[in-house]
Amino acid sequence: MIEQTIERHHHDKYLEFKIGPRSFAYPISRIKEIMEFPQVEPITGAPSSVIGAMNLRGQIVPVFELSIWLGVEALELTPKTCVVVTELTHNGNRYIIGNKVDLVTQVIDINDSQVEPMPDLAGTLTNPILMGLAKLDERLLTIIDVDKLLHSTQWEWLKENETPPLRSANVLGDLS
Template sequence: MATATAEATQYLTFKLEEEVFALDISKVREVLEFSSVTKVPRTPEFMRGVINLRGSVVPVVDLRLKFGMTRTEKTVNTCVIIVEVSFENESMVLGALADSVQEVIELEPEKIEPAPSIGMQLRTDFIKGMGKRDEEFIIILEIDKIFTAEELAFAQEATQAA
């Protein structure tokens, strides 16, 4: 008799500073080379601006700034990960800046530990878990929980303003 095993999930891994992060591949639409963004006035600092993606205006966010790191600087490896974010029964396309994209990996559920509990003051609900590959931890992000509804509304307004 065959035993039911949980399916491995594919993740796109990328770097922010020296840390490796991952997103469920089902949320990723594509990866673009980072060229330039058009800044939209009066948006939060982590909102770097908007880009034209085949005729559609797409807001671009700097995940390093969102996570309290330094601003992402443009290098030969800097890229924009185009993701689909769900909130309040709607979906929205946005670009997330990353220092570099690594690879697509498969992780079985038993290779993923729960997100660390760091106390009540720090919000970690956007961390789906900690993947382990060899001796390296990979922070698996829940893209739908990184941004508040208010921040996503800002991004939508920026898109419409552009």
């Protein structure tokens, strides 16, 4: 009897979006919703990456400027600008944040076998929030590690300035 090895690849759905001229993606399983850019109230004393806060069905959610973390020039707000409401995990706690993106383009399936680590080049290309590059048919797509979006200063600020319902399991259930 001939034994056949069937190679099975795990695949996930990813949301592809643009920030400036570049395309990025992260797992759709971490996204609670996508919405038109809402009214955002600036927050005095917030880190430069925080645009402000929005009211999401009675919950205060901080909105972050992803372009700062990714080293891409921020675009002006347009009718296509969106906020991707995202769940992050840090030290066993779940947080809900909004991420400003310039354009949501599509949801795509990406197999684990298509994703390779970012090239190191002696540490010159390292960015802790980048998970890797997905090799698609005729292009590469940068994959973001959602849980590494915030650095320690931002985590401290988020923890100190959150409202108790932000981490409530009920809030997460309402957003699903």
